[in-house]
Amino acid sequence: MTPYEQWVALLTLMRKEIRRYTRIWSQTLLPSAITMSLYFLIFGSLIGSRIGEMGGVSYMEFVVPGLIMMAIVTNSYANVVSSFFGSKFNDSIEELLVSPTPNHIILLGFVSGGVSRGMLVAVIVTIVSSLFVELHIHSYAVVIAVVALTSILFSLCGLINAVFANTFDDIAIVPTFVLTPLTYLGGVFYSLELLPDFWATVSQANPLVYVVNAFRFGVLGVSDVSVGFAFAMIGAFTLVAYLYAAHLLRTGRRLRT
Amino acid sequence: MILSLEGAHVSEPPMARQGRISVPSEVGRDWLHYAAVAKYPPGLGSMSHALEIEGLEKVYANGLQALKGIDLRVAQGDFFALLGPNGAGKSTTIGVICSLVNKTAGNVRVNGVDIDEDFPRAKRHLGVVPQEFNFNVFESVEDILIHQAGYYGIPLKVARERIDTYLAKLGLTDKRHTRARMLSGGMKRRLMIARALIHEPSVLILDEPTAGVDIEMRRSLYDFLRETNEAGTTIILTTHYLEEAESLCRNIAIINNGEIVTNTSIKNLLRELRREIFILDSRQALPETLALDGFELTRIDDYCLEVQIEQGQDLAELMSQLHGQNISILSMRNRENRLEQMFVSLLEQTS
Numbered sequence: 001m002t003p004y005e006q007w008v009a010l011l012t013l014m015r016k017e018i019r020r021y022t023r024i025w026s027q028t029l030l031p032s033a034i035t036m037s038l039y040f041l042i043f044g045s046l047i048g049s050r051i052g053e054m055g056g057v058s059y060m061e062f063v064v065p066g067l068i069m070m071a072i073v074t075n076s077y078a079n080v081v082s083s084f085f086g087s088k089f090n091d092s093i094e095e096l097l098v099s100p101t102p103n104h105i106i107l108l109g110f111v112s113g114g115v116s117r118g119m120l121v122a123v124i125v126t127i128v129s130s131l132f133v134e135l136h137i138h139s140y141a142v143v144i145a146v147v148a149l150t151s152i153l154f155s156l157c158g159l160i161n162a163v164f165a166n167t168f169d170d171i172a173i174v175p176t177f178v179l180t181p182l183t184y185l186g187g188v189f190y191s192l193e194l195l196p197d198f199w200a201t202v203s204q205a206n207p208l209v210y211v212v213n214a215f216r217f218g219v220l221g222v223s224d225v226s227v228g229f230a231f232a233m234i235g236a237f238t239l240v241a242y243l244y245a246a247h248l249l250r251t252g253r254r255l256r257t
Numbered sequence: 258m259i260l261s262l263e264g265a266h267v268s269e270p271p272m273a274r275q276g277r278i279s280v281p282s283e284v285g286r287d288w289l290h291y292a293a294v295a296k297y298p299p300g301l302g303s304m305s306h307a308l309e310i311e312g313l314e315k316v317y318a319n320g321l322q323a324l325k326g327i328d329l330r331v332a333q334g335d336f337f338a339l340l341g342p343n344g345a346g347k348s349t350t351i352g353v354i355c356s357l358v359n360k361t362a363g364n365v366r367v368n369g370v371d372i373d374e375d376f377p378r379a380k381r382h383l384g385v386v387p388q389e390f391n392f393n394v395f396e397s398v399e400d401i402l403i404h405q406a407g408y409y410g411i412p413l414k415v416a417r418e419r420i421d422t423y424l425a426k427l428g429l430t431d432k433r434h435t436r437a438r439m440l441s442g443g444m445k446r447r448l449m450i451a452r453a454l455i456h457e458p459s460v461l462i463l464d465e466p467t468a469g470v471d472i473e474m475r476r477s478l479y480d481f482l483r484e485t486n487e488a489g490t491t492i493i494l495t496t497h498y499l500e501e502a503e504s505l506c507r508n509i510a511i512i513n514n515g516e517i518v519t520n521t522s523i524k525n526l527l528r529e530l531r532r533e534i535f536i537l538d539s540r541q542a543l544p545e546t547l548a549l550d551g552f553e554l555t556r557i558d559d560y561c562l563e564v565q566i567e568q569g570q571d572l573a574e575l576m577s578q579l580h581g582q583n584i585s586i587l588s589m590r591n592r593e594n595r596l597e598q599m600f601v602s603l604l605e606q607t608s
Contacts, residue, residue: 001377005410012407019400091391095401095452098355098385099408100377257317257358 001100009101013109014116021079021117028079029121032071036125039067040132043189055191055222060133065216066188069150071125073183073211074175076118076151080110080158081171088162093255103249107159107242114155115148122147135219142218142227149234150211154179156241163248163255182208192224207237306369307333307382307460307491308354313363315349315515323349325515326363331508333368333459336486337493338502338523340600341512347495348388350512351464355385367460381409384458386449388465388495394438398429398448401437402455409456416455423451426481442469447478454485461485463494467501479505499600503527511603518603534592537562540585549578563592 001009021028040060048059055062087093096106129135137143157174165171186208192200203209210230217223223230249255308331315324324346331337341347352358354365356376365372367379392401399420406416424430427447432440440448446466453461466482467475482505486492496502502509503523510520519526542559552575555563564575579586 001410008410008412009408012404015407016400016404023395087393090393091389092393094357094387094391095405096408097357098380098383099405100380100410101408102377252359256356257352 001102006102006105009099009105010109010112013101013106014112017079017083017110017113018116020083021113028075028117029124032075032121033124033128036067036071037128039063040129044132055193055216055220055224057220057222058133061135061220062191062216063189064129064133064135065219066186066212068122068125068129069146069212069215070183070188071121072118072147072151073154073208074179075121076114076154077158077161077175077179079117080114080155081162081165081175083113084110084159084162085165085168085171088165088255089168097252097255103246106249107156107245110159111152111155114158115151118151118155119147137219138221139218142214145231146211146214146218146234149231149238150215153207153211153234153238153241156238156245159245160241160248163245163253182206186212187224188212207233210234305333307331307335307367308493309364309366309369310350310354311364313350313353313365314361315346315353315358316361323515324353324360324363327512327515327517329510329517329520331491331493333491334486334489335491335493335508336483336506337491338506338509339493339495339512340499340502340509341495342604345512346515347512348464349515351385351387351462351495354462355383356380381456382459384453384456384461386446386453386461386463386466388468390445390449392437392445392448392452395436397434397436398424398440399433401448402452405452406455411456419455419457420451423454427451428477443471443474446470450478450481459489460491460493463492465496466494467496467498475501511600513604518606533566535564535566536590536592537564537579537586538588540587541583543584544582547582547584549575549582552578 040063044060044063048063051059053059084093087096126135161171161174185203186206187203188208192203192209195203204225210225210233213223213225214227214230214234217227217230308329310327310329312326312328313324314322314326316322327346327350329350339347339350349358353360354367354372356372365379368382370379370382372379396404402420402423403413403416406419407413411419420433421430424433427450429444429447429451432444432448437445437448446469450463450466453463463482467478470478479501482492482494492505494502494506506523508520508522509526511518536557539560539562543556543562545556547554547556547562549564551570553565557563566572566575576586
């Protein structure tokens, strides 16, 4: 395909993906707004007012970046895993497989769908959070970079999950038993300084720690880990996920017999 | 350069009746064919073959050897039938050609383009209509076609023009904004044909295209496929309806247990048939005992007779003998589908 044709194919996939999640907005966009409002209200406003400061800022300010990032992670992942597995389930993935669309465009198309939903939800949750706390962005560059990288990373993870999934249960297992615990243990609600040394060290293996702290640095200017190191880790995780997802599409594992 | 279809729009009655397929204008089809060939020229392989398969083998992960080194050639412009019982290897063969199945060994060339060397270019030449519905039923007819066009690099504006054309040709214009799940089985089948043609392929592969389609729609579909073939598109179809292959196709391959049993023209295949059974309807009541010299007869009822004709026997001689016994024949028909007879006989020989 010529570069222009590849661009058309990419736009087509993006259009398809965006139309999919906007068509079912009550299942894809609304729940995050409601869930995060409850988090802000309960953990930030009601309980947070009794906790006082954390990491040098009010507890409400502390949890907001983590909650926004939690919404980005879950929505990017959920979008790609649902869409790709859905295509596998109803065999419409064959429309793509029989076409000359290159694998990297297929990958970029699905990932851009996940990234756009993650970012849209981030905007919605940020607007909701502004009802509870006034945020002053410390570094727009860091915020944009970490949001982009994180949504790419978890979109890729969603695609890998969808490739291996055989049933709808398989696409719920990872978010429930892996993603949610990692998010809760990734420093969304507490500073790693509160943990005993052993558990603080164990937490270093959790990619969500880097994602949440890098984003918190971008918003508040405070972080439990070095921001440079956090970016290096997110970048490394993203590269590995991209290479593995590209390998899966190239070999056609679970897609071609 | 983007392939523009402006000026190539095929004129169709604006109110194409639902359930009828109108036939593409030959001029329009030729233009599309030449434009597509100019943009995506054939490869360096044999220029005269739309499809060449050499020593194709497929062993599935469970050890099942679905294809045992098949060789097949389909000439450009041919109307070709691939027949075989369930599990013979038809769908596996099609799957390899369109990249849904990874081959174990062998070569496949589409319009001379080797799929191992440049699969994306080979895919350009191919349109595939699978047996099972494989679209997102929650999308509208238009969206399904726009997406498929986009996957071939066809921009939205051009895609919309082609959608106008193909929905009209296939009698789906009024279903443009209908979600696919609301379509009847026949409409879904036509949608898949429109989808396969949206990038103007020079080779169209149809896997059981008339499964679940009513008789009127089947005939319209036959006309559509004949005209599409006459306009230059090579058509390869698999079917269980053997009369479909006999009435549509010029050449045929029969596949059984992963091997090509025969690959010849329909005419040659039927010529090999040694004996045919005809049913004759008489004007007069037939005598209780009737015997004809050299012909094996069975009296079915007072007005109906079954005659076995061996290869080389003369029908005029049969009629002459009947006339000699004051029996005039009103009508005459084959008892069985001839191709079906041949098909069963070939499968029995190979198994």
